[in-house]
Amino acid sequence: MDTEVRQITSDACRAFANDGTRLLDILHEIQRRLGHVPPDAIEAIADCTSLAPVRVQQTLAFYAFFSDRPLGKVVIRLCDDVVDRMWGYDAVRAAFEKALGIPMGGTTPDGMIGLQRTPCIGMSDQSPAALVGTTVFTRLTPESAERIVAGLRAGCQPAELIEKCGDGNNAHTLVRAMVRNNIRQPGAVLLTEGERGAAIANALAMSPAEVIRTVKNARLRGCGGAGFPTGMKWEFARSARGPRKLIFCNADEGEPGTFKDRVLLTEHPNRVFAGMTIAGYAVGAAEGILYLRAEYAYLRPFLEDILARRRADGLLGNAIRGKHSFGFDIRIQLGAGSYVCGAELALLRSCEGGPGEPMTRPPFPVQSGYLGCPSVVNNVETLALVTKILESGAPAFSELGEEGCSGTKLLSLSGDCTRPGVYEVPLGTPLRDVLDMCGGGDARSVLVGGASGRFVGPALFDRLISFDDLSTGGAIIVFGPQRSVPEIVELYSHFFAEESCGYCAPCRIGTVLLRERLGRIVRGTGEPADLEYLEELGDTMKATSRCGLGQAAPNALLSSLKNFRPAYEELVRSDPDGFKRAFDLDKAVTQAGEIAARLSIRGQEVAL
Template sequence: MNRTGLLNKLWEFQNKFGYISENAIAQIAQKLNVSKIEIEGVVSFYHFFHRRPTGKYIIYLNNSIISEFKGFQQIKAAFEKETGCTFGCYDENPLFSLFETSCIGLSDQEPAALINFFPFTNLTAEKVKTIIQQLKNGNSLRFISSNPTSKIQYLPPEDKTIFYRKYEMGITLKKLKNHTPDEILNLISAANLEGRGGAFFPTAKKWKSSKDSVSTKKYIICNADEGEPGTFKDKSLLNNLSGLVIEGMIIAAYISGATTGFIYLRAEYLHLLEKIENTLREFQVNNLLGNDILGIPKFNFNIQIQIGAGAYVCGEESALIESLEGKRGEARIKKYFPTEYGYLGYSTIVNNVETFAMAARIIELGTHFISTIGTKESKGTKVLSICGDVAKPGIYEIEWGMTMKEILHLCQATSPHFIQISGPSGICINETEFDRKICKEDLICGGSIMVFNNFRSITKILENYTAFFKEESCGVCTPCRAGNQILHEKIKKIKKGICTIEDLAEIKEWGKIIKLTSRCGLGQFSANTLVMALDKFEGYFNQKIIKTNENLNVEFDMEAAVYNYDSLIKDTQPPNP
């Protein structure tokens, strides 16, 4: 057994037995010739691997902020009532186990849950009752689950639409036959394509680095671990245009000389697996994958799918590579770029779903077409996932340069007040900034916009964010691990009305520490929104602070303090006649 197959082996045990036992860990450790502790470390890192027996149906209910505002608590109570189980507890129920999880890519259809990774959306208490009864009756999950397709709410005029135009398999790849790898790379460079996962690193520069590498093996990885709460645009591209994404990977392989590719698909998107596998088979049948692709001598490239196991940090490229290698998904120290030292020590290109799709369209449509769309620094279009307090949540392909005011009008936002750009690790904006433009020159956006109206509690939003980062920190960096815990406690003080101006100052100070000293970008930007909100919503927080520092470090809970005494007195009293 190869270490790189560890995640798949763990999934085998998890799916077959409902958990990963001591015996399973011992077997794997022996085959890999590593300690049991090392295997346990990998198992414990991922949310979807369990060390204790679970029921036949494992239910994961999304607890992100959109879900909270759409009825999370009522749905949670309904699941507990109908199953007789408690969330987070390993009950001895042979049928059901209940767990909360962070964003599952269904923020436009909340409240939502996964049952054995089949999606169930727009849940109500009545729906939950029906679902649980159907499962008790032995109905198949495949037939009772929801269709999780996100609605495409807006496209630019036809002459400016790039992503969601008609797709014909192989039309882009056929152009490779008449161009050298250098010529194709120059087209990507001329279009100024930058990574669409949030870092916006120049794609041509990354691909050239791998092309020029003397590495004896090269790899292409599509990062489909879209874990940022409120984001689901990559899911839509994989669902509607998986072939386009695959063609982008093949183009990257043609340029760099890579022979093997991976699609690292988050477990929350398992419902897309069959569709992607079918697309890969079509490509192989049509000689678009395999050996001598399209008759081009020695152009050999194959793609396999790796299922993640639930870890937000694996969205960071080096953490993703560690996970692919069968390790804990912890970010590497930034000594080398992946194109220098990546998967198994070889040159590796890692890009996200949208980047590969855009690369394919650039080759298909030409750089002149792309250059006529967008702004000076941001060419083409951007795919956005929009959710929250809007009448039309879903997918929007916009031309770079569109203002927030125009976007809010398109999605029919109701009383927009607090807008979250690029997920919790991104930035927030207030009502004075609605004339800002989505583009590199002004308001850069990785792909998610969450809209909150003026009836929503900003404290609750930020509490949800900090709880998310506290839970998702991989724990390697002390500032991220401890800092987010401290920030969460500060938010709780704001919520309880015992926050001082010194607390707000400490939040900003901890935000700086986390940003400067965390190893990966996910940690570095975890406090971004919280720190930014203190300034952009200063009036709100001024109303939350109190003017004294005395006796505020510890909150005294009178009810908890006298609970045992009251219970004892109650038990000693004779019953009422």
């Protein structure tokens, strides 16, 4: 075995106390030093951590940001999401391919630069975007793509190629990103200033049960999409048995079209960490883990610095605010490029160092989650709201919603609108008002909830953004009259087929069948019966998939088949002879004809 590989591997393992549950960190560290994780390293990791080599292999293979072969000293990951496609992905991709002289997925012959595509990196309001190493580049054009390649070729670090930093903390010395916050409408709660430490002081003045009651009285519900009442979740975890409990902050914001958590982490990280601390106090947990998606790794030094300051100021660590009975600390767990890890059960599995395959419920994580310990998983926004509720009281929060809803919601607006960005609106706001706010008045279709959300047309624009009506984890993608709904749904079907973890059959097979059949329709070889087939398949996936990914993957399809049926019907027709239009005999026999040195043209064969 290569001694350098062995040395680097054992250093990496030792840095994490040879702890197999820190496998993601170990792999990140090896990859940082070697550019990939070679096969030799797998054996060495297994030796150091006492994991079976196949477990290491499994985790390595699962995550898109790990590679077992060299992809290049610097890897350009071009974001290939529907919104990027709307704003020039194809031209930017072509420019990168031309400047690098390699196709997408390739590596330059000198091994210096790799080009990969990646699903939504949380920059839909400033697309097309790419990660170069961990550095984010936004609003790409063919020209800027050429400049980036020229800069890398000249030996610059990706960060040195940023011409102008974004607003707010994006310009912070520890961030220095060209990302823009695009906070278009600061609302009453989240995007306002607050006093650091006030919420924790208020919480610690109450008993844990009173804190839970306050959150319940505020009628706070989970902002990640599912809308589970937060207070109830905490109460379950509080009453669960176990000496060790944990609070997880889900910052694996992978839903295509969502980016509000990125803005919260950039501008209000203290509020998020305070929320975790308060949750820890309420539940009786001493540990918190922020699961940060790898796409947001550029925020990590900044967030680590915030954590260090909070420790120094007595807001984290032992005896918080002098209260000797309460200690709490937070560490950051970096993800590695997996959408499904945004599902709480997959997230916990990932934190344990495994592939992000969701575990079976029950038991629920509040009873038995991370390493069997009671675990609370809350979204970034939910935890930030907790801080505001403890700061200004439950009534002030619950009064904010409209139409019987409680509080506000952050929305990530993108697509065909003149002012894409983050909006804080009271829950219960009609979709139409939101579209007016963002300059999306021309919208013909809107995807509420991102790729796994629902497609609605103008007839439903008066419906309300709320948990009980148009529910969304935050993403709202606007499509103008020039966009084809079936084509958009087909593009997203690729995303789900690629991101399915493969554990359960309905999702693993269903997402592929769905992509295949939608492909027929947008290529013009679909038949009316295909629409019924898709409906049946979608219903089956929803009913039988193991986790939210497979259950939600058909949402955009099913809702668009309902609300935009004519758009599909226009594309399909049946064959009068009963022959399947998607089957092309000439194409199917081409290869065999070539091998046998024969040519078949429309069934008429000639010898070559």
